[in-house]
Amino acid sequence: MTTVGEVVAALEAAYPPDLAEPWDAVGLVCGDPAEPAGRVLVCVDPVDSTVDEAVELGAGMLVAHHPLLLKGVHGVPASTPKGSLVHRLIRANVALYCAHTSADSASPGVSDALAQTIGLTVRGPLSGDGPTGLGRVGDLPRPVPFNEFVRLVAAKLPRTVTGVRGAGDPDRLIRTVAVCGGAGDSLLADATRAGVDAYVTADLRHHVAGEHLDSTSDAPALVDVAHWASEWPWCDQAAGVLRAAFGGNVDIHVSTRRTDPWTLREDSLES
Template sequence: MTVRVQQVVEALEAAYPPELAEGWDSVGLAVGDPQTAVQRVVFCVDPVEATVDEAIGFGAQLLVAHHPLLLRGIHEVRADDPKGRLVHRLIRSGMALYCAHTSADSAVHGVSDALAAALGVTAERPLAPHAPGADTGLGRIGRLPAPEPFRDFVARVADQLPSTAWGVRGAGDPDREIRSVAVCGGSGDSNLAAATAAGVDAYVTADLRHHPAAEHAALAEVPGGRPPALVDVAHWASEWPWCQQAADIVSAALPDSVEVLVSTRRTDPWTLHAGAASDQGRASA
């Protein structure tokens, strides 16, 4: 049985409906012919030179990425522009590109479910549901099988996610008991208030900025304030578990004649990390 790109797209969109995508987002088939025959599909976070190289090396006919290649309006696709060059390479190699971004962020069993599962957290409901009682929305709230100190939980996160130069950072009392956890794959400081309102013990996300994190931590000084401890991870690392989840969904929906592979290329942009501070001490020159 010949499987076409369109059949893979249908399997992806059944799991990650495009209507769940944010209005500013760009999801769907970005490059390629829906009628191209498919024997091999590769899943990645970022559609960049490294993952396109890898997919071409695998002999894939379809690359499925979380992040969009062409998010904003374009007026030219030049081969001397980084993104234009990728489009040319994809077309020359006969490989299609499908992007599932915020559609996968908000779907049931989406990006944050995969992150929660990787950390051993049993997801129970969205952190920021699309509507009251909805099972779709950004982030997930769940529980660990048993409570553990915050220092151990931070170590758990570092052990279970792929290592990056960015590393894993924690903000909170190292001895605080952690049982209930909120997670949000990708940039999640816009949901700090939701995590606080949920009353969870810890919140795991990426790209936490200084001022929102500091203002969040200051809530602990307010009488009765108990904001969740924060765990900040690399954006790429927080979303990489989704690749295997999506690969499993496509594999289950299609005949065995289609091989699915997960990219092992680390496409986090940070390449070096120097220095570390474990104590809240005085800055020194």
């Protein structure tokens, strides 16, 4: 039987912990490396619904992109939200492994999965040396108007309440695209320097987006997607890493739970 430790080793070969940002928390959160991990669930967020799903599946391990305990804690009592999750995982004998910025910078990593999902041929990182680094730059198979490109992104990613927003000339032809899974406003200047036609990322803020578009006449058009949706394609990628490592010896599942926090929008409410 494949063990938790062997699954961790496969994940860390694909997403080396030394690629993680200094402030990040990656690695095994709970679980015994010697215990069996015959069934694994991969998700974006380690939250109630994905822990429920792991327990319902009888998984021995939950692999998440986002950390559970990013900020320092002095304890994990079951009376706190995160402590409750830790206790539930331990009681159900489910190990938890988190690959956050280690998966962001790996090659292939989170942004490669996003780029592949929207049909880009990746050239390299948006910010980084060699094949690794944050974000990716790639090319569309054919140029399309920006309004069509926004619709393409929306069609390729899982639907969310907040949907997909575009900022830029609807008729601008989009050939080259930068992407960054998750919150990517820190790479706006990199996208401009890369000379791309559009930049796809999540969590763009009003002033930051406006100042970017006003910064230069050829600033990339912006596509803002839900944070969860931008990183969900990575789940298939990570599942593929484990299938390649263990074949049929480990039963690998990708979470079907939408853990985007936004659940309502005005036009979806009954009058």
